[in-house]
Amino acid sequence: MPIILYLFLGGAGSGACLVLAVAGLFVPRERVIVVRSGRARRGVRTAFAAPSAYRSLFAPAYACSLVAMLLGMLCLAADLGRADRLLLLLVSPTFSHIAVGAYAFAACFVLALVLALAWAGVVRGVSQGFVRVAEILLIPIALIVMVYTGLLLQSLAAVPLWAVFWLPAVFVLSSLSCGIALVAGVAHLGSAGAAFAPLFRRAVFADAAVIVLEALSVAAFLVACAAAAGASASGTAQAAASSYTELVAGANAGLWWFGFAGMGLALPLLLEVVLLSDEAKPRGLALAASACVLLGGFVMRFCIVEAGMHPVIAFAAGG
Template identity: 35%
Template sequence: MGLLIVAYLFLGGVGAGAFAVLALLDFKYGHAGGSLRATESGFAEGRHLDCLLKRGYAVSFVVLALGAICLLADLGRPEIAFLLFTRPTTSYISIGTFSLTALLLCVAYLAIIRFFSLPAAVRRAKPIALAVGFAAALFVMAYTGVFLQSMKAVPLWDSPLLIVMFFLSALSTGIALVMACSNGLFVRRPEKNLLSRLAAIDLAVIISELVVCLAYLLSVSMADLGAQSVERLLLGDHALVFLTGFVLCGLVLPGILNAYAARCEHGEWIDLAISGLVLIGGFCLRLSLVEARIHTSI
């Protein structure tokens, strides 16, 4: 299990988290015509939010597609990928593959109807695509943790809290990607607005992620090999990636910057900085947890 799986776990979580956020925005502010209402208090003009959805769906599709490519490349042989579709099973990887495919199709459809002026008949499937895509996105966000937690031979991954942590990380990095896509769209006003609300949610998610991470490390430390892996994360060869990359860059600094931004006037640079740090942290979390594993002897 190498960098391709780490990339898949990261890209799948980020893309699914971003789509979940975008789908909620589309549910709340979109209508059948595909544009946004511009009358909501505290929001920029509807065309700016419409552009955010265009950007967001396109970027989410690219990120998810890259994640799927990493997964297929890690399988090594094309016939294995073919069998996943022609001979589906109840295995985690089979279910995850179909969920990711369903999500990709929904994102592609929603991006197309945003970018192109299509007949009303084509647009009628939008509510269905949003609902199916949102459900698939939630599953993919959790699946990246389920995929690892199902491997009982690795004590470091043998905790349901890993699924919760990966889900929260996917949500946080998804919000970060959406905020990055908003750069230059002027969706900021003195009152509460889209970005400030997303930033407040992200801050709450980051705090929750930190609490769950501490509980997760304590839970896996109950096993001898799990404790050895935790020691590698906190004091050993993976401490730099875990503590600096994930804890500092992914949790502490974004939390401080979010708290600062909520109280003071600031430019778009701070939102980009928060987004970049959260994304770095999300990747480092998955990299460190994959690399610090110790298998039980069989």
């Protein structure tokens, strides 16, 4: 469970950071600067200062993404067994998926914290250019964390289910959808959802497109799993077959089909189509869609991790 929570929280938190960084870059410059007293050598001195409306959008959303990533770090430390092993990942010179992911995770957290303090108005006097640079840097770093949550499992090639080519794409698209849902959910819990209705209408459209792409990636993932399960009668093929059967028809099949495919993909897509066609933009539907996406993102990771089976275990189970 700690690694499942780490994959979910890390993906959702980094996805939200990516969404917020992109949104921040589209905020007009004149809305977030103030003229300070005195003059610099090259013109009037200005500083970054977000008005209350923007603070109500970015500050809580960044705070939630930071909480999600912090909890993810704690889950990773719990999975490693000792907290000092997490620090060893940052000081170890060994190049690995885990080490790269740990560095990217730490950088994403630091940049998100800096931007959260800037948008909340806690840190004053920073330039608007500094904030823009931090947002530009956060975009690729958050994307690396999103990709890493899929590559982490795929790098464990001994488990055939996790070595499928489409798994990172599924995780990245799920992380992006969960990030949009997290930002939209936080905004609609407060006043920012109504204040930035045009922005969230575009976000709903983007998330609907991401859900469609995620569904297609999941379909390709299942087809690839079925193909691997039908390979030669080796221990690897038996493990692939056992994992595939466990995923689609095993003990957690109900969670996979109802919790993920139904509640996590089909239902939020339906709700978002209604949101796009309804000019009233009911707040309850937006919150329901966000909750369904986040639930589906967790269930998907739970089912895939639980269904993974090692060839030796599969061979022993098959007799």
